[in-house]
Amino acid sequence: MPDRDDPLRFEYREGPDGLRLAVQPPPAGAGSCSATYVAPAGWSFDPAGADGCARAVNRLVTSAAGPYDRIALARLLDRTGATLTHEASPEAGEVTIWGPADAWRPLLRLLAEVIRRPRFDAPDVARVRRQMQELQLRELRQPGARAERELLRAIFPDGHPYRETGAGRPETLARLTRARLVAFHRQHYEARGALLVVTARAPRVEIEREIRARFATSTEPPATPPRTAVPSRGSRDHRIPLAGNSQVEVRVGGESIARSDPEFPAAFLANEVLGGRPLLARLFQRVREKDGLAYHASSELESMRWGGYWVAQAGTGADRYGRVLPELVEEVERIRTEPVGDGELNSIRESAIGEIPLSLESTAEAHELAVDAAYHGLPGDHWARWPARLRAIGPKEVRAAAERAYDAATQTTVLVGPIGRR
Amino acid sequence: MPPTGVTRPPTRRFALDNGLRVVLAPAAKSPTASVWVWYRVGSKNEWPGVTGASHWVEHMLFAGSPRYGKGDIDRAVVRVGGELNAFTSTDQTAYFITVPREHLSVPLDIESDRMVRALLTDGEVDRERTVIHSEREGAENWPEFRVEEELYQLAFRHHPYRWSVLGSRDDIEHLSPATLRAYYRRFYGPRNAVLVVAGGFDAGAVEQEVRTRFSPLPATGDDVTVTTVEPAARGERRSEISGPGTTPLVEVGWRTPALGEPGTAELVVLDILLGGETAFFSVGTGWRRTAEHPSSRLYRALVDPGIAVRASSDWRYGVCPGLFVVRAQAAARVPVERLEERLFGAVEALGRIGPSRAEIEEVRTKVRRGADLAYEGASRTGFRLGFFSSLRDLEFEDELLRTVLRVSPSQARDAARRWLGAESRAVVRYRPSPEAADA
Numbered sequence: 031m032p033d034r035d036d037p038l039r040f041e042y043r044e045g046p047d048g049l050r051l052a053v054q055p056p057p058a059g060a061g062s063c064s065a066t067y068v069a070p071a072g073w074s075f076d077p078a079g080a081d082g083c084a085r086a087v088n089r090l091v092t093s094a095a096g097p098y099d100r101i102a103l104a105r106l107l108d109r110t111g112a113t114l115t116h117e118a119s120p121e122a123g124e125v126t127i128w129g130p131a132d133a134w135r136p137l138l139r140l141l142a143e144v145i146r147r148p149r150f151d152a153p154d155v156a157r158v159r160r161q162m163q164e165l166q167l168r169e170l171r172q173p174g175a176r177a178e179r180e181l182l183r184a185i186f187p188d189g190h191p192y193r194e195t196g197a198g199r200p201e202t203l204a205r206l207t208r209a210r211l212v213a214f215h216r217q218h219y220e221a222r223g224a225l226l227v228v229t230a231r232a233p234r235v236e237i238e239r240e241i242r243a244r245f246a247t248s249t250e251p252p253a254t255p256p257r258t259a260v261p262s263r264g265s266r267d268h269r270i271p272l273a274g275n276s277q278v279e280v281r282v283g284g285e286s287i288a289r290s291d292p293e294f295p296a297a298f299l300a301n302e303v304l305g306g307r308p309l310l311a312r313l314f315q316r317v318r319e320k321d322g323l324a325y326h327a328s329s330e331l332e333s334m335r336w337g338g339y340w341v342a343q344a345g346t347g348a349d350r351y352g353r354v355l356p357e358l359v360e361e362v363e364r365i366r367t368e369p370v371g372d373g374e375l376n377s378i379r380e381s382a383i384g385e386i387p388l389s390l391e392s393t394a395e396a397h398e399l400a401v402d403a404a405y406h407g408l409p410g411d412h413w414a415r416w417p418a419r420l421r422a423i424g425p426k427e428v429r430a431a432a433e434r435a436y437d438a439a440t441q442t443t444v445l446v447g448p449i450g451r452r
Numbered sequence: 453m454p455p456t457g458v459t460r461p462p463t464r465r466f467a468l469d470n471g472l473r474v475v476l477a478p479a480a481k482s483p484t485a486s487v488w489v490w491y492r493v494g495s496k497n498e499w500p501g502v503t504g505a506s507h508w509v510e511h512m513l514f515a516g517s518p519r520y521g522k523g524d525i526d527r528a529v530v531r532v533g534g535e536l537n538a539f540t541s542t543d544q545t546a547y548f549i550t551v552p553r554e555h556l557s558v559p560l561d562i563e564s565d566r567m568v569r570a571l572l573t574d575g576e577v578d579r580e581r582t583v584i585h586s587e588r589e590g591a592e593n594w595p596e597f598r599v600e601e602e603l604y605q606l607a608f609r610h611h612p613y614r615w616s617v618l619g620s621r622d623d624i625e626h627l628s629p630a631t632l633r634a635y636y637r638r639f640y641g642p643r644n645a646v647l648v649v650a651g652g653f654d655a656g657a658v659e660q661e662v663r664t665r666f667s668p669l670p671a672t673g674d675d676v677t678v679t680t681v682e683p684a685a686r687g688e689r690r691s692e693i694s695g696p697g698t699t700p701l702v703e704v705g706w707r708t709p710a711l712g713e714p715g716t717a718e719l720v721v722l723d724i725l726l727g728g729e730t731a732f733f734s735v736g737t738g739w740r741r742t743a744e745h746p747s748s749r750l751y752r753a754l755v756d757p758g759i760a761v762r763a764s765s766d767w768r769y770g771v772c773p774g775l776f777v778v779r780a781q782a783a784a785r786v787p788v789e790r791l792e793e794r795l796f797g798a799v800e801a802l803g804r805i806g807p808s809r810a811e812i813e814e815v816r817t818k819v820r821r822g823a824d825l826a827y828e829g830a831s832r833t834g835f836r837l838g839f840f841s842s843l844r845d846l847e848f849e850d851e852l853l854r855t856v857l858r859v860s861p862s863q864a865r866d867a868a869r870r871w872l873g874a875e876s877r878a879v880v881r882y883r884p885s886p887e888a889a890d891a
Contacts, residue, residue, distance in 0.1 A: 058481035061459075061825055093746075104747040108814060111735050111821030113743055129735075130825060157755060160783045164761045167698035167784070171884070173593050274696040274885055276592035308535070309526035319523060322579040325587035345590045350582070377531050384533010387483040387552045391829030447593070 037229070037396040038386070038414040040404070043238055047247040048222030052404040053237055054229040054397065056131065057390040063134040063230035064126060064397040067145050068405055071123030071218035073196030074255045082162055082198020083206060083214050087148075088118040089158045090211065091125055091219065094149040112137055114144065120191050121335055122405070123218065128394060134230040135240055142244035145219055150208050159206065165197045173272055174345070177279040177446040180268050184442040185285055185339055191255040192339060216249065223251040227404050229397040254336065270446045278351040278447035282358045283341035284440040287431075289333040289406045296423045296431035297331060302378045303428070304365045305329025305342055310378055312361050313342060321357070323350050329362075331435060335406065340436050348448040355443065362441075365432045369425040383417040457850035458733075458823045461833060464655050465846075470671035471643035474662055475837050475846070477650040479830065485651035486550040486830035487559035489567065490842035492646075493639045494543045495617045496678050496772060502627055504619015505635045507540040508577075508584055512632070513547065514538075515576045517569040522576060525562050532558060540617050543771045544842055550831045553652035557661065560649075564665040568641055568672060577629035585625075588618045595697040599779070599882045606689045606878040607705045607775055611682040641672025648838040651830030678772050682707065689878045697884035699761070700788035702795055703779040705878045708871050711769035712844055717855035718867035719767045719776060724815045725807055725864065726750050726778060726799065727765030732852060733822030747814070753798035754780050759791055771843065776871060788881050799872050806865025816857050823853050 040054035056063060073084040092114045094100045107114055112129030127141045169175045179195050186193035198206075224247055228237055287297060298306075305313035305328040317327035327344040342358045370378075389395045403412040464476040498505050516522040529536045534551035536559075547566075549559035591597040601616045608614035619627075647666065649658055685707065709715040720730045728745020729735075744762075745751055754760035763780035778799060782791045807815075827833045840849045 057483070057829075059479060061828055100746040101752075104745060105814060108735070108747070108818050108821065111824055113735060115743060130821075153756065156758065160758060161761045163784050164698055164781070171696055171698055272696060277586065277589035279593075308530065310530050315523070318583055322582045323586070325583050325590055345593075346586055347582075347589050350586075377527070381530045381533060384531070384552060385535065387533065388535060388550060390483050391550075391831055393828070395829075 036414070037390055038399070039411045040400045041234070041410050042404070043234070045226060046242045046245055049245055049247050050223065050225045050404070051238070051241060052225070052227045052400055052410070053234050054227065054400040056229050056231050056393045057396050060393040061131050062128060062393040063131045063137065064128045064393050065138055065141050065226065065228045065230070066124055066126040066397065066401045067141060068122050068124050068225040068227070068401065069219045070121070070221050070223060070252055071214070072119050072121040073194060074120040074191030075218060075252055076196070077210070077214065079202060080206060080210055081194065081202040082196065083210060084123060085118050085196040085198070086158050086162060086206060087211050087214050087219075088116050088123040089161070090150055090154055091144055091148040091215065092116045093154045093158070094151050096143040096147040096149075098143075099149065099151060100154055106140070110136060112140070118196060119334070120196070131231055134232050134237070138228070138237075138240050139244055145245070148215060150211050152208065155206070155208055155211065159203050162197060162203055163200065166200065166203075169195060169197055171272065173275050173277065173279040173447045176270060176272065177281045177444050180270060180446065181281045181283045181341060181442060181444045182339070184265065184268055184444065185283060185440050191336060218252060220248045221251045222247045222249070225404055227397065227401045229393055229400060266442045268442065268444045269449055270444070271449050272447055275447045276347070277345045278348055278445055278449055280344045280346060280351055280354055280358060281341055281444040282343075282355070282362060283339055283442055284437040286331060286338035286340040286435045286437060287333055288335060288337050290335070291333070293431040293434060294333055295419050296427040297333070297435035299375065299379060299382070299420065299423055300365055300428045300432035300435060301329055301331035301340070302382055303370050303374065304361060306331065307378050307381055310381060312365075313344070313358065316361065317344055317354060317357050321353070323354050323357070327354070351445060351449065355445070362436055366436050366438065367429070369429045372425060375425055375428060379420050383420055386413060386416070458826055458853055460846070460849070461650070461827055463837065463846065464659065466659070468642065468663065468667050470667065470669055471673065472666050472669070473646045473841065475646065475648045475841055476655050476658055477648070477833055477837055478653055478655045478658075479651055479833070482652035482830050483553060484550055484830045485553045485556040485649065485653050486548060486834040487556070487563060488546060488548045488648040488834040488838040489563050490646045490648070490838040491545045491640055492543070492644045492676050492842050493545050494541050495615060496542050496612045497639055497676050498612055498615070501623060502631055502635060503615040503623045504584065504617070505627065505632055506545055507617050507619060508580065508627065508632055509636050509640065510538045510540045510545050511580050511584065512572045512577065512636070513566045513570050515580065516571050516573065517565050518571070519565045519569065520562065525566070528558055528562065534558065542613055542617060546838060548831065548834060556649070556653055556658065560661060560665055563647065564669065567645065568669050570636060572629060572633045572636055574629040577632055581624065584618070585621075588621065588624065591618060593696070595695060595701055595882050598693060598695055599701055599703045599880050602691050602693055603703050603705045603777070603878055603880045604775070606691050606880060607707055608682055611680050611772060612678060613770065613772060613775070637672070638674050639676060642666065642669050643671055643673030644676055645673065646838055646842045648834045648841065650833040650837060682773055685876045685878070687875060691879070692881040692883070694883040694885045697882065699782040699784055699786070699884065700791060701779065701781050701882040702788060702792045703777060703880045704795060704799070706776045706872050706876055708767070708774040708776050710772055710774055712848065715867060715871065716769070716852065717859050718863055719774065719871065720852070720856050721812070721815055721859045721864050722776070722802065722868055722872070723765050723767040724818060725802060725811060729818065730767070730822070733819045733826065735818065735822045735825065749798050749802065750778060750780065750795070754791070754794050758783055759786055759794045763795070788883060792879070792881065796874070799868070800874070803865060803868035803872060806868070807861050809861055812859070812861050812864065819853065819856050
């Protein structure tokens with residue numbers, strides 16, 4: 031039996047109609063509770079010709095629901111001392127409610143209302159459309175956002191679920207009707223296989239009873255979007271001048287492995303060594319600390335359900351990007367080809383392990399751990415066992431995983447900002 | 453019964469002979485311990501030629517002392533699973549280190565060392581110069597930063613608040629290592645600092661450890677009071693700038709009383725009425741949540757009718773004059789003139805007819821709820837205790853709560869008339885440049 035007070039050991043329960051349910055105790059002394067609903071409603075499910083639909087629906091479900099228009103909903107949240115937030119990815123749409131620990135029951139009821147009966151009022155649809163139009167412009171004109179957009183387009187071929195950012199295009203946003211939004215919601219937010227994670231200090235039987243009474247799913251889960259294994263054949267070197275800006279955003283990236291890949295833990299460590307671990311990682315140490323070339327230099331490994339991508343990144347001046355780019359490329363090549371030293375690996379690994387208790391400072395942080403593990407179908411004690419898994423990995427495994435995780439065939443460079451055209 | 457104070461953990465407070473003020477907040481069940489040092493030093497203490505010095509010192513306090521070489525602080529903390537960072541504002545600079553509770557001695561040793569013994573060598577200061585340039589360049593990629601910098605220069609003509617915390621490009625280029633060292637030695641020391649320890653520890657043992665480590669430090673730290681008085685504005689000030697961006701922005705600022713002066717509670721209430729929240733008592737998991745506030749006045753006046761895609765307010769309290777800021781970003785194809793007109797209209801309406809009783813009751817509800825969950829986790833506790841202790845004292849947090857809850861509709865209306873008038877505002881318009889549209 032798992033320890034019922036340990037936030038690192040949550041329990042899976044069977045929810046109503048195929049809803050997956052995970053219940054986690056909050057950290058000791060925490061005064062808040064949280065619940066997240068995750069639906070197969072990411073933007074890779076955007077209907078043909080309706081790009082932007084998933085992100086619009088994700089925003090709209092938190093706008094108004096059931097008897098509450100947007101103002102009534104906002105006032106209800108204020109009265110309760112709660113927040114309602116949304117997040118979308120290529121794969122999923124998430125809605126999270128957070129508030130006082132003793133309000134867990136009304137908060138779950140409100141989350142159910144939001145998920146099951148969003149209103150899609152005409153003024154809200156119009157507002158979200160306007161906000162997404164601005165988001166589209168931002169992805170074209172803000173260097174950091176543009177760099178991410180261009181990198182994904184360069185790595186992933188047409189039709190790949192990770193190729194787009196979900197913001198849609200002006201013509202597809204203009205065509206988004208209420209009927210289309212409602213249909214997307216019904217198909218994706220009420221799908222079997224959706225996930226509900228609850229972090230609350232309450233008897234589990236009561237939490238389950240509440241969920242059974244309030245939540246239900248009814249539609250078949252959507253088919254996973256097709257992925258092509260053929261790498262994009264476009265250019266591997268993208269330079270986009272954006273005049274008037276001060277900083278050049280530098281990105282080097284490529285395709286990577288899924289979270290379920292057996293080599294993910296070793297790839298995770300490889301990324302921590304390269305640029306993921308704050309302050310200790312090689313990119314930070316070389317680009318910022320040793321050479322003083324940039325304020326930020328880091329790497330990310332985005333391993334999702336269906337695949338992933340990696341990126342090494344920095345932001346630097348127009349007079350320095352020519353020095354920063356080779357350093358990023360060299361460090362990526364080095365992590366692929368050279369084993370990490372025992373001392374360096376040990377230091378990075380113990381740092382990653384040691385930060386887990388820091389995630390137990392608040393309900394919100396502990397809840398994020400549970401949502402992550404549950405979304406990827408990992409065991410309820412995944413985070414409790416994570417230190418032992420990491421300690422079992424040696425330099426050889428890290429190098430081998432890096433070779434696969436930092437795919438060289440799709441490696442792409444993107445520079446955006448005050449640069450000249452080639 | 454109205455609350456008499458914020459739901460705050462019990463504290464043990466004392467001062468050392470060298471002037472260091474200490475706040476301990478033990479929480480037996482906490483798996484972590486968080487150490488914060490708040491210096492009452494910020495960009496307000498700089499002068500032309502050394503703008504950005506406080507922020508630069510912040511960077512340099514990670515870059516070496518006789519005891520900790522460059523990178524040693526990072527390694528000492530991160531290898532035990534801790535996290536650390538720092539930030540600088542106009543009035544304060546704060547450093548924090550949070551570690552698993554059994555490693556509390558690590559941050560205490562680091563903070564007692566770098567409070568007076570950081571080296572700031574010529575080589576490290578020069579190496580950091582390009583990093584700071586880069587930080588500023590990154591900020592300049594955002595129109596919001598450019599607008600903000602312009603607004604402060606417009607609103608303050610004499611006071612040090614007129615320059616950015618990051619400093620000017622010229623000063624970053626020319627500030628010498630010797631000048632930076634002198635700045636550090638002059639202002640950074642126990643007399644200008646508050647040490648906060650929050651989380652899982654025994655208060656008696658940690659008090660002893662704090663006394664052992666910090667009492668031997670010399671009583672340094674010059675007076676950080678700013679005596680420059682900004683004359684009253686004699687009329688509206690305006691600026692129009694352009695650069696990269698998506699749609700036009702308008703930001704308006706009014707100089708206000710300083711935090712703690714008469715008017716403080718009313719300004720907090722105006723912030724909530726217009727923008728939907730206050731940093732002091734915001735509901736959520738951070739110091740300020742980023743969610744939209746559809747029931748706020750600016751949202752209803754600008755975002756709902758399709759004039760803006762976002763609109764917010766922010767009372768920038770200060771130990772010197774504050775600045776009350778409202779801002780909005782236009783929806784596509786909405787001209788900047790129309791955006792500005794609606795923004796002014798929403799503010800003027802508040803002074804003309806004032807808030808209803810129901811609106812004030814909503815404000816009070818938000819504030820009470822924010823105060824209920826203000827403290828969760830060692831890091832957040834350390835932040836709040838240090839913030840209030842270094843600005844005033846912890847009792848000020850209770851006083852602020854009580855006075856905000858007492859503000860009446862007519863007091864809010866009168867405050868809007870008095871502080872947010874057309875004759876004293878500074879207005880910055882930002883237009884995306886044509887080349888941005890061609891990208």
